[in-house]
Amino acid sequence: MDTPVTIGRLAREAGLAAETLRYYERIGLIQPVQRTQSNYRLYDSHAESRLRFIRRAQNLGFSLTEVKELLDISSSTENDMGDVKALTEQKIAEIDFKIADLQRMRSALAIQAERCPGHGSVDNCPILASLAEAEGDMAVRRRWDVSRDPSAPRSVAQR
Secondary structure (H helix, E strand, O other): OOOOEEHHHHHHHHOOOHHHHHHHHHOOOOOOOEEOOOOOEEEOHHHHHHHHHHHHHHHOOOOHHHHHHHHHHHOOOOOOHHHHHHHHHHHHHHHHHHHHHHHHHHHHHHHHHHHOOOOOOHHHOHHHHHHHHHHOOHHHHHHHOOOOOOOOOOOHHHO
16 A cells, blocks of 8 residues: 555455544554545555554454554564563463463353253253352242252242
């Protein structure tokens, strides 16, 4: 892209909505190089490169705030690779935490799935009873009678 292009064309080429580009401009991720007499934004190849950078960073889990920080680091001569590495290691730690959290959720769900016979009335569903107990929803707790052993709930009709 040698000559500046309008926001619509840049959006099409980047596979984004023009409103997304306007938002990116508002938060300082991209800037038009100029405006036409009609006040249309014009962007150069630098904006296209930044959009590719933003997309790749987001695909790796960086938020737009973090992407802006990375772009700010890259454009400053006062920063070095240590700043980028620190931000990357922080992101790795966040991802590790999310993975551990997802593994805990998976284990809890696997236990619930193991307890459920998979047939019969939902009035006797141990998964629903466990969820009602965990959330403390009194109306649902009464329905599932989870004051007893949650692995053996009984329905209202059985009381």
